Amino acid sequence: MSTLYPFTAVVGMDDLRLALLLNAVSPAVGGVLVRGEKGTAKSTAVRALADLLPGLTVVAGCRFSCAPAAPDPQCPDGPHDDRAAATRPARMVELPVGASEDRLVGALDIERALSEGVKAFEPGLLAQAHRGILYVDEVNLLHDHLVDLLLDAAAMGASHVEREGVSVRHAARFLLVGTMNPEEGELRPQLLDRFGLTVEVAASRDPEQRVEVVRRRLAYDDDPAGFAARWADEEAALRERIVAARALLPQVVLGDATLRQIAATCAAFEVDGMRADIVMARTATALAAWAGRTEVLGEDVRQAALLALPHRRRRSPFDAPGLDEDKLDQALEKCGGDDEPDPDPEPDPEPDGPDSGPGGGPGGGIPPQPQGPRSTADQPQADRPQGPDTAPAAGRPDAAPGASAGEQAAVRAAEPFRTKMLSVPGLGEGAAGRRSRARTEHGRTTGARRPQGALTKLHLAATVHAAAPHQRARGRSGPGLVVRRDDLRQAAREGREGNLVLFAVDASGSMAARQRMGAVKGAVLSLLLDAYQRRDKVGLVTFRGTTADVALPPTSSVDAAAARLERLPTGGRTPLAAGLLKAHDVLRVERLRDPSRRPLLVVVTDGRATGGGPDPVALAGRAARLHAADGTASVVVDCETGPVRLGLAGRLAAELGGAAITLDELRADSIAGLVRNIRTMGSDSRRAA
Incomplete structure (x- = not known):
């Protein structure tokens, strides 16, 4: 008997259990991406699913799990004409984040291939996962080249290994299941779209449910075999229901009216491509089979949309995944089928086993999904008029709630734009990326x-x-x-x-004019978006008043950095030295943690130094020279505006041993825009003449 934590013993998490079970019923749904905070039993539930899958009939001795009825004609272990059949459990293969390319796709013995002409191929994890589950924990931390290989295999249902003219191909069709903590960074859109369904999980805030989670976990840890035995009947019942739903699946009818509902819903949410439509159709069909029906109803389509569309609506890493359920109901009603969904269904009772929640029906307790882009509680304050250079004092109507003297509310960032390429000079050996x-x-x-x-x-x-x-x-005598x-x-x-891009952002009073700070935040957001696309780690240091703070320690989550930046208030003096020293401390610690990842320091300031000691300018110069002595690549984004400029940011860049660039020069299209303006002016003058 398996000693894995039983699937039916998982408390709550109806969406997650339902999504996994639907993939067990219909692997064509395309897998599940589980997003959630740490410690929410994501991995426990996924690993428990493997025990519920029906066994596989395979060709005996085939390392690539060929089906006897339809073996792969290009299988490296073939041909299979006279091979006997064997039955074994479905596999769940785990792909470690730090796996090598050869471990994933397999390794070819190059020495034997060159000297003997023998294709000595050792299968990788893709071969082992064929007709089973490929599970990637922390999938958002997977290296880009492994992501590319996964995308190729998922798209073609096969893996190709090429080594200097020697080629091996084998089937690789698997159920892709990934878990991730969004705080550690987001997935590339191409890989995100490969997951059929997505689920957001979070720890329950209900004390009684939390108590039950702890009680069951302690019981399992004390006696895994005994705990599994107590849930054996529920596991067997759920396994039988999966088999029955699989048998019923080919009989489920997906009518034209339902297909129109699916297409209208995907069009209403403006999802890219056609994969969403296909996944919704397969999910709705699986939901009907899971409920024991041969007809897809409107409620199945609604549930399928809640599982298949949230992660396909994201347009940037700063957008929160989610679905507006009111908009969903309107889209379904606009092209409704015979059975319109009930927008306000009665909540199901708390699940406790396979006959409730995901085991008892397709609708089990879907919690509301987060909707739309992130909002900031103090943003309405940002819309109020403020002075051009000084922040409103505390106690005035336009001051931020709880703000001290000289502090003003956070302002909204300007629209992000495409930035110029900023890179670290020289040749590094860090993690794969694009910078x-x-x-x-x-x-x-x-x-x-x-x-x-x-x-x-x-x-x-x-x-x-x-x-x-x-x-x-060596006695060579022939070819x-x-x-x-x-x-x-x-x-x-x-x-x-990929590099560590550390932002040191000046949030002092000299930067506090609303339009100016909005432009600065828009520039930093643009650089954050660029860092996401180039697979960098990012960190955020802010300085104002008398001190500097680490607003965000180095992380792969650029949306976390964007959220901290969005809430950043401004005001007070400019402790430039404190900001540079704090950045130096952060980089010193990161060099010890990850010495191969080279840093890029981006200082966003107008260059003024008005706080932090009796001689703030000299202190800032000494702090800047510390970075130069360490060889840190630096860029100063000069935020000074107006007809009269002091050039202080340029001097700071010289002390840092880096370059200075203005906000206008940061735009990738700044030169193209200048050319367009010159052409427009020339054509206007010709027309005037």
């Missing part, structure tokens, strides 16, 4: 070297060049090359790395 030049496993080939450990990327010309002088001594381990050469490749 600065680095030695990587993927990219253009720049040379060859002896392999360190297992050979992954063969440099064929260099290998032949190394082996050629020794052929006579082919006698290759030994010492002859193998690894391709040295150059690509791009």
Whole structure:
């Protein structure tokens, strides 16, 4: 008997259990992405699902899990004509975040392939997951090159391994399940769209439910086998229901009226592509089979939309996933089928086993999803008129609630724009990304070297060049090359790395004019969006008054940085030295944690230093020279405006050993816009003449 935590013993989390069960009924739904805070039993529920899946009939001895009735004609272990059939449980294969490419797709023995002409292939995790579950915990932290391989395999249902003219292909159709904590960063849109359904999970705030969670977990930890035995009957019943729903699935009718509802709903929410329509249709069909029906109803379509659309509506990493349920009901009613959904269904009783919640019907207790973009509680304050250079004092009607003297409410950021490329000079060796030049496993080939450990990327010309002088001594007498381990050469490749982009943002009174600070926030948001696209880590230091604060320690979650920036109040003096010293401390600690990730310091200021000591200008200069001594790449975004400029940001950039760039110059289209303006002025003058 399995000692995994039983699926039916999971307390609450109706959406998660329902989404997993629908994929068990119809793997064509396309998998589940589970988003939620840490410690919410995401991984526990996913691992428990494997025990509920029906067993598989496979070709005996086939490492690629071919089905006897329809074996893969290109299977590396084929042909399977005379092989016996065997039955085994469905597998759940876990993909570690730090896995190598060879571990995922498999490894080809290059030395044997060159010297013997033998395709000695060792299958990877994609082969093991065929016809089963591929589970990626912390999927948002997966390296980009592994994400690309997953996308290819998920799109084609097969994995291809190419090594210098030697090719291996095998089937790889699997149920992709991922879990992630949004605080640690978001997924690329391409991978996000590959998950059929998404579920948001959070710990219950009900004390009684929390008590039950703790009680069951302690009982399981004390006696896993005994705890599993107590839930064996419920597990067996749920397993039988999955088998029955699978058998009923081909008989479910998806009428034209229902298809129109699905298409109208996807169009109303402006989702990209057609995958959402297909996933909704498959999910609604699975819901009907799960409920024991052969006809898809409006309530199935509504439930399918709540599971399939939230993650497909995101247009940027700053948008919160979710679905406006009022808009959903309007879209369904606009093109309603025979059975219109009840916009206010009666809540189901608290689930306690397979006969309630996801085990008792398709509608089990869907909590309201977050709607629309994030809002900030103090944003209405930002819309009130404020002075151009000084913040309103506390106690005035236009001051922020609880604000001290000299502090004003947070203002809204201007619209983000596409920024120029900012990079760290030199050649790094950090995590794969899209910003600065680095030695990587993927990219253009720049040379060859002896392999360190297992050979992954063969440099064929260099290998032949190394082996050629020794052929006579090795007794070569016919065609082919006698290759030994010492002859193998690894391709040295150059690509791009992700960096740590640390923002030091001046929030003092000199920056507090509403329009000016809005433009500054818009610029930082634009840089954050650029950091998301280039797979960087980001951090945020702010300084005003007399001190500097770490608003956000370095993280992969750019939307968390955007949220902190949005709530940032301004006012007071400018402790520039304190801001630079705080940034120096943050970078010093990060160098110890991740020495291979090179930092880029982005200081957003007008360059004034008016607080933090008896001689703030000299202190700021000494703090800047600390960064220069460490070799930190720096960029100063000059926020000074007006016809008379002091050029203080340029001096700060010189002290830092970096470059200064104005807000206008930060825009990637600034030169193109200037050219357009010159052309427009020229055409206007010609018309006037």
